[in-house]
Amino acid sequence: MRFLDLIIRTFTKLKSFWNYKIFRIAILLNSFYFILGLILFFVFYYEKNDFFIFYESGRVFLFDIENLYDQTYYLWDFRYFPLSALFFIPFSFFDFGLAFILFNITNYILNILISLMLYKIIIIIRGKDHEKDDGRIVLYISVYLMGLPHILNYIYGQINLFITFFILSSVLIFISRKGYFWQFLASLILGISVIIKPTSLFMIPFLLLTRVERKKWRIKFFLKESIIRIFGVLLPVFSNSILFLIFPKLWNGFLSTNLTGSNPTALNFSFSFTKLITNFCFFFNIPFSQLYILISFVLIFGSIGFISFLLRSEHHNSIIFGYTLGIIIMLLAYFDSWNHHLLNLIPLLIIILFNLPRKSEIVDYIKPSLFFFSFFDLVFLGMWFLTYPIFPYNFGSTFFLLITFIGIIRYLLSKEGG
């Protein structure tokens, strides 16, 4: 009965969104991306896209699990946690073409669910000086749906929307429910997102419920809640270790693919800082170790982000800022940060925009970045192919990631952030 009620309320809300012209355009545009993705898949990218790897991983998991990291099975390296393959097993039972369509229909539905979840979160965290009607919220939800990163997400059959869905579910529970069970559940959901794809891995430290009171230089640490949260998030992640213990070959494969894999050395348009530096080193024949560069940037951005988070002013919704910092650190530091990964970040930036005071200076950091990620990163990606022989740097999103990173840190450390 409650479920039926939820469905009815969901449809009523969607119907109310439909009254806004911008939302109708956004749905139409997202549907266009969906159809474009299918057409391009069948015409050009059949068995030459990321979904082929996920689809194969489901099959290998079922029939030859020990060789899950045997890259001869895949078009490109399979790098994720072994349990991630579980998610793709249902799709592996279908013919590949049909599985792709079903997968992208799931992606399309996830977009609707993400929009609804965005609405629900914004209603809870919206600052007092924001407009009371839904118009502005619908506008930003439409920006999310119209975002160009959806195009590549559909074409490649990527899994970013699953991650976004889990991240937002986790946020929603954290900000709307109290009690240990809900803290555990929200963290567990984040842990599930990590095993699907480790994009959200660096969000884990921000689950710690701790803060340094700057006036007294005293550390406030909520031990019980923090333990529950860390246990919750690590439970799914460490579930993989059962598989690693049973099949030691899996562990070796996982390590060699992620730490010493040869793919990341190639020149590409990833906008991570690490990639810009390795591209620079490649271009000018400077000897480099990509692993050391990666670790350096994780340490630099990770420590700045986490220390700022610890020194933050008292804030009820700090989890949103923690999660956003976590994903920015990942996008800045990991080898391969692609356009479609921005779908994990964009909803969080929208939430932050509504949480900040309406006239906050920090909006000037977040808003341009949000629009760049939504509509211009893809242009920079395209331009990279024209410029790479002399300028192999897809620097646009790197710049705006840095701007967002600085903006959030400034906010956390300011009085306004209290």
Add this chain to the structure above:
Amino acid sequence: MRLNLKFTYLMITILLSLVSNPSFLQQQSFTIGVKKNEEFVWNCNVCNSIEMEEIFGSSWDNLGFFENLSLNRKMKWKINLIESNTTSLIINVNSWVWKESDNWGIEDKNLTIFHYAVPSDYGNNLNYTSSLPFIPIWFPVPVGDYMGELSFSDIYDIDNRVLATININMAKSKISFNYPSKSISIIAIYNSKGILSSYKLYIEENIVIMDIALVDLPFYTIPSTIGLISAFLISIGIYIYFKRKNRAKE
């Protein structure tokens, strides 16, 4: 509402027809990406002859693509003939070995290079380790797809996600006793015509001992780069200007 239903039916029909009869999913055909009389010039940006000799022996620059190679020298190909049929793709090129001056004169060699039209005809464990540079200089197009369908031996790793790239990781003595005498890595990138555009040979610690690059830049590269950076900086400047102006008004 009726329009929505019609649209939905149309979409379902299209999707079902795509799944049930993907008739256009025939085996991909490959072609020759270069044209007759087209010229390609490579420049050697880095050449550590001492290391090359130590690793590959004194005859490393006697034959093949590396013949007469040393730092700042150039070599040239001119496409003489292209020929394709159902089983093979063939180009014939006039080749000039590495020279210091741009005065090319008469060609030094005439080469005929062959590829199977269907990559799977090469069979498994394909490798080019019989002679330096251990990779082909030319591939059919689309080059990334062609390379992706080849079944190379374990020292080769194809990365065709962004740029068509061959990565080679070769351990010491992989080919024969003490050959190569050190572990090496190679990163070879191909352009959209299937021609080798960048070749880098690394020794341990990622030190480059050989860097060869295609000289000719596409005509759009420099204007695109200048345009991109300028547009970016101007946009940021305009944004900051208007923001400050608005803040001052408030």
